[in-house]
Amino acid sequence: MLKVSALNAWYHKAMVLTDVNVHVREGSFVAIVGPNGAGKTTLLRSIVNLHEKKSGRIELGGVDITRDPAHRIVRKDVAYVPDYRGILRTLTVKENLLLVRDRYGKASDFKEAVDDILERFPHLKGRYNQLASLMSGGEQQMLAIARALLLKPRILLIDEPSIGLAPLLVKEIFLHLSGLIRQGMSVLMVEQNIVRSLGASDYCYVIEKGRVVLEGESRLLSARDDLQEKYFGKSAG
Amino acid sequence: MLLRVDNVSISFGGARILSDVSFRVDASGVKGLIGPNGAGKTSLFNIITGFYRADAGEVFLSGTGLTGLRSHIVARAGVGRTFQKPSLAWHLSVFENVLLGSMNNRDLGLVTRRARLREWTEQCLRACGIPPERWQEPMARAGIILVKKVEFARAVSLSPKLILLDEICSGLSNDETDEVLYLIREYGDRNRCGVLFVEHDLRAVQKICADVVVLDFGVVIYDGGIKGAFSDRRVVEAYIGGQDA
Numbered sequence: 001m002l003k004v005s006a007l008n009a010w011y012h013k014a015m016v017l018t019d020v021n022v023h024v025r026e027g028s029f030v031a032i033v034g035p036n037g038a039g040k041t042t043l044l045r046s047i048v049n050l051h052e053k054k055s056g057r058i059e060l061g062g063v064d065i066t067r068d069p070a071h072r073i074v075r076k077d078v079a080y081v082p083d084y085r086g087i088l089r090t091l092t093v094k095e096n097l098l099l100v101r102d103r104y105g106k107a108s109d110f111k112e113a114v115d116d117i118l119e120r121f122p123h124l125k126g127r128y129n130q131l132a133s134l135m136s137g138g139e140q141q142m143l144a145i146a147r148a149l150l151l152k153p154r155i156l157l158i159d160e161p162s163i164g165l166a167p168l169l170v171k172e173i174f175l176h177l178s179g180l181i182r183q184g185m186s187v188l189m190v191e192q193n194i195v196r197s198l199g200a201s202d203y204c205y206v207i208e209k210g211r212v213v214l215e216g217e218s219r220l221l222s223a224r225d226d227l228q229e230k231y232f233g234k235s236a237g
Numbered sequence: 238m239l240l241r242v243d244n245v246s247i248s249f250g251g252a253r254i255l256s257d258v259s260f261r262v263d264a265s266g267v268k269g270l271i272g273p274n275g276a277g278k279t280s281l282f283n284i285i286t287g288f289y290r291a292d293a294g295e296v297f298l299s300g301t302g303l304t305g306l307r308s309h310i311v312a313r314a315g316v317g318r319t320f321q322k323p324s325l326a327w328h329l330s331v332f333e334n335v336l337l338g339s340m341n342n343r344d345l346g347l348v349t350r351r352a353r354l355r356e357w358t359e360q361c362l363r364a365c366g367i368p369p370e371r372w373q374e375p376m377a378r379a380g381i382i383l384v385k386k387v388e389f390a391r392a393v394s395l396s397p398k399l400i401l402l403d404e405i406c407s408g409l410s411n412d413e414t415d416e417v418l419y420l421i422r423e424y425g426d427r428n429r430c431g432v433l434f435v436e437h438d439l440r441a442v443q444k445i446c447a448d449v450v451v452l453d454f455g456v457v458i459y460d461g462g463i464k465g466a467f468s469d470r471r472v473v474e475a476y477i478g479g480q481d482a
Contacts, residue, residue: 083408123275126252136278138437163407168477
């Protein structure tokens with residue numbers, strides 16, 4: 001589905017990612033974990049070409065998208081939820097969702113999809129005509145996720161979805177994502193928390209200082225208790 | 238009694254965000270303020286610190302009314318805060334960001350000698366675990382842990398009696414969270430400063446808070462010891478869900 005090969009990325013003269021290879025199969029949930037500053041967010045931004053200072057190759061379904069502009073990549077069914085809520089605060093909830101209207105043909109199809117997503121996020125239903133800026137941080141995060149899902153992506157790139165969300169809601173979102181994965185969607189998620197990531201994902205990459213230092217099937221990695229201490233400090237968990 | 242919130246209510250665009258909220262914070266120790274997204278936690282912070290004006294109700298700091306005061310006056314009265322979405326002067330240095338706080342310190346004031354302001358700012362930076370080699374770094378280039386520490390240091394530079402922390406641990410690793418929790422506890426104990434702590438990271442809440450207030454849909458559903466909160470049926474249903482946190 002998504003294949004990142006030999007990716008290097010830099011800011012000014014500082015290397016942020018070095019020779020990163022990541023593979024996301026169809027219908028799989030892949031997690032990228034690592035400490036702050038490891039380059040996780042830059043990896044996602046490089047995939048959707050919001051970060052341009054890079055070399056290497058990014059393929060989507062066998063097609064090279066390395067230099068495609070971000071707005072084209074979205075049309076190839078890639079949805080991206082940035083860290084810190086990439087929503088338009090001066091628009092209402094309804095208007096934010098309308099931004100992906102052209103993904104749908106008939107108005108009735110769009111309406112049905114919106115109704116469905118509002119069922120998933122009842123909080124947003126209550127705030128449908130409210131300005132996004134008047135909502136709490138967590139509600140804005142919900143809106144960002146809801147809008148990405150409304151794109152009906154084949155692959156969802158999601159950066160630290162748990163930031164600012166109540167524990168109950170994080171669980172519900174993970175549950176919902178795994179349902180979508182069973183229907184064939186892929187997820188590439190960036191997270192800090194290794195325990196939560198291993199629990200939710202099928203495959204996991206550990207990034208440190210811009211390099212992949214470990215990868216493997218999540219269920220195998222979670223059986224190794226030396227990992228937390230080695231990569232995440234003694235109190236990880 | 239350090240902070241008293243009495244019957245506070247507020248609505249936005251017809252939506253009731255807080256209804257008749259009352260609770261108290263002691264002069265020292267860390268009190269948690271938790272609840273689902275949209276429960277009204279940040280709005281409550283904004284009311285206490287003068288960013289919002291409540292529709293009804295009152296707020297007292299050590300018996301003095303804060304109700305209706307503007308945000309910079311509340312800051313000078315001794316209420317420091319950090320922001321959920323860090324709100325710093327990104328074009329200034331780490332040092333200058335904290336200096337801006339020091340300039341609003343009610344004991345130092347705007348007329349104080351520069352040397353004294355500088356010295357105080359350095360003291361605050363040290364107390365918040367920011368080493369001198371980072372002081373001249375441009376804020377825009379700082380990583381998340383430094384950003385969080387500067388937000389905390391700026392609050393501390395006011396010599397606050399009360400600090401409100403809005404998700405200061407979000408986005409931090411467990412080790413970084415522990416470091417920040419240690420700084421908060423150290424500072425609070427040493428300076429007899431009360432802390433009101435909003436956080437979704439329940440591990441952090443359990444580590445640092447003795448008491449919690451739980452908000453749901455703008456109403457206080459629990460106010461008491463942390464242990465009791467985690468076994469309270471309403472709290473579990475509204476916020477935690479299931480057995481594991």
